[in-house]
Amino acid sequence: MSHVNIGSSPFIAKLQRNGFILTALGALGMAAVYFTGGEHGLERLMADYLIGFWLITGISVTMMFFSALQYLARAGWSSSIRRIAENFTGFVPFILVAAIPIILNMFSHHHSIYEWTHESAATDPIIMKKAAYLNETFFIVRLAIYGLLWFGMLRFVVGNSLKQDASADDITPTRRNWKRAAPWVLVYALTITFCSFDLLMSLEPHWFSTIWGVYAFAGNFVSALAIITLMTIALRKSGHLAKYVTDEHYHDLGKLMFAFSVFWAYIAFSQYFIIWYANLPEETIYFTFRTANGWQWFGIVLVLLHFIMPFALLLRQDVKRKITMLKTAAYVILLSHFIDVIWIVMPAISKVIKHDGILFGWQEFTGVMFFAGVFCILTARNYMKRSAVAVNDPLVHEALEYTS
Amino acid sequence: MSNTPVGVVGEFTDPNVITHAASKIAHAGYTKWDIHTPYPVHGLDKAMGVKRSIITYISFAGLCGGLSTALGLQYWTGAVDYPLNIGGKGFFDWQFSIPIDFELSILGTAIFTVFGLFHLCRLPTWYNKYQNDASFAKATDDTFVVTIDADDDRFSAEGAQQLLRSLGAENVHLVTAE
């Protein structure tokens, strides 16, 4: 089948233009955060940068995981929309570059958002015990390892998918992915876990939770699904994928969003409940702080938006085929993922800068705008370079025929 | 043997033919008729014009019943009838009520769903007016068996048999009772 090249379409042009606007606004906004932030401008800026960085890194990397998972399961239904996920991985090669400000910030001593880099950490009896893991050198080495592994995953998994575009007869690249997707899934599991420990959990260096990696995965995966859904709807609506996407795909994406927002709720509740019930001081401090001082509203909103809304919106069978409902659910999921990350990061920052009460305002939208803009630009670039559908995937015919 | 007609029976074996036949029979205006199949044939219910099942509402009622029972039980016993301080937890906290709220919701849904299904399918009914017909027994093996009941307003033994034959049915015959 012939390639689906939509790089020159108005939709992609719009995506790119909006990307540039968002990036510019985000960058200006972040500058404003720094200059209006007074004494703690740098911390506030870096917190917002970290929020954006984590959101887009996590989602981009999870897009690769989505692709690898489809190969691993030899899923037929998703073969015509898998490329949509793969085209969202444009940020992966730039992760390490984008991490540089976070690394530099660690060396600005008492302005670092990571408490364990402060001078006081050297005498903190709990942080001292973790110094073998929480130190600047090892942190940088780890980030570099994640970045390189992710780049390798991009070259292999997404690379093979792209190579398949060349020919419908020789399915060697697809077979390679079928065979070798599993180790990359393993790499993803470990990197996303430790990256979430490093970037997020270590913001509160006394605190720990074994489920943290799973929690990070759940939020990223459901958000990635929401973005894939929105893109699938947009591309089909603008007439580009008419041949490749059916209502059945909406149905399945809806089902997946439903399942994984419930999964997120399950993981989030498990973590909260176990810590709440046992009530051990070193653990419960995390939630005590986040369920008081105004932060509790974030928790309540999260329960509503990250769990109850998607659950109620997507529960019914027929709704999963209705575009408005799907889109609403997807936007709600993305918004709630953003709120989730704020709820993780900002209370920790308010402790670092000893700010009483809630620390949330227009500032928190700047970092995410910047990174979302970059994400859009790089995605648009991918559409200009390659086919929007993996047309030669040996299972693509199943995607066109199946019903749920 | 007085020949009270029970209905007309016809056999099909091809899923495409039966789907086509189903919409034709529905179009012809019959209401008291059915197709018996060994497994659910996709889209056949739609072709027959079967209304969407109300079982989801029954299940939902079960969910609400289970959930309110769980909340009510835990709240009333813990905070109203015999408040007791255990481990410094509240008399009733939403947190610790979640496991039982969840389990009883599921239990309520499951029981309502299954018994709702039994009610909607009139199970158990250990008698069927076609049960002694040889064709009818094949419906659990490999044949799609159409039955058009004699108490349908449009029923005529000749007309129904004619229709089934024209749609490709085999072994079309009238079933009678004493």
Place this chain on the structure above:
Amino acid sequence: MMHELEPVREPLVLGNPSMRDVTARIASIVESKISLKYLLTLGFTATMAAWGLFALYYTITTGIGAWGLNNPIGWGWDITNFVFWIGIGHAGTLISAILFLWRQKWRTAINRSAEAMTIFAVICALTMVLSHTGRPWLFYWLLPYPNQMQMWINFRSPLAWDVFAVNTYFTVSALFWFVGLIPDLATLRNYVRSEIAKKIYGVLSLGWTGSTRHWHHYEIAYMILAGISTPLVLSVHSVVSFDFTVGIMPGWHTTIFPPYFVAGAIFSGFAMVMTLLIIAREILDLKQFITLKHLDNMNKIMLATGMMVGYAYGMEFFIAWYSGSDWENWIFQNRLFGDYAWAYWTMVTCNVVSPQVFWFRKLRRNIPLMFVISIFINIGMWFERFTIIATTLHHDFLPASWGYYSPTWVEISIFIGTFGIFLTLFLLFAKFVPVIAIAEIKSILPGAQPAHHHGHDEHAATSSTTSAEVHS
């Protein structure tokens, strides 16, 4: 180049049977003469069950003192076996519900026996917890009922949640299984020749006729049951994990336990399904329906869930160190090098190391090998629960009370007995109930479904107008 010749999709049912063949092949198991081999096996497993029941009788008449429990080790083989059996049950629900929702068609060959296994495993688990209460005849004390003391059960206790979770699980699994069985029991009713058997299957099938109007309700109901079973299965083992996690014991109180227990349950359950299926497909000659492809897929799931369990072991260790908590840190060193290190290393070898052979396609399709590995995993998962329970309890916060625990013959006999109960029930099931979901197998045979029934708006329009006419 050999690879290029393989088909992209392997068939799920071999030999291209007709629907009548499917009916006959599966239903005839019920009618075939009971072989001596079968009777001997049944006699053996029934003896095991009887021996276990005797040990239970001994426990009840003597008291829990008959077991090897001591202070500080108040939970031993009883709770280990309970968690073990509940875990075994989970694969059944997983196969029937989760794979159903994910439209994994290969599940049809194995879901029926996996669901049966769930129910029998939960029966064994219930046996373990009931005997563990010490006075099982007072089991109703676990339920909220008005009594002379006007007191209620403590809803803050994870043990009370357990009562609700396990009983819900048993009820829902049994209902789900029975609903799945109804069409097949009807097939048997029409298939068997013996008048008595016809009556029995007739009554059990509730008069199912295969009416499309009924299938319509049935399919939605089945979907709902599958839908609620999925979170149920997650919740049950999560609630079991709460028995450990909501307390503050080092090694027990850790947030990853709920998903980790669920993954472990699926892992051990698949291993048990594997063990039984390999035997069943040999003895009942079901190679046509349970193909190497099915076994291959199950091995992949075992590898995946084995890795998840390995991930959880790793996280526990890392966070135990990272937490900076001396208690956590010490308990994990104790697992590695302490009195129960032998149990810990058995667990790691069986659960994490042994499934690694399944990375290779050749080995995933090697039946003797997968049989051995599945038994290894069963052993490993039992030791996982034992390790969690024993290592935390035997060295508690008070060094003066530190101890060691070994089971007595009574506990060992009860455990053997639960295997006897499980296998006896399974053998009876395999003989008298369709071991493979007949209706579901038929629905996935080539040509079983209309060629282009979907996406035809014309069609939908026709049927909606028809229904409007019909019902106005």
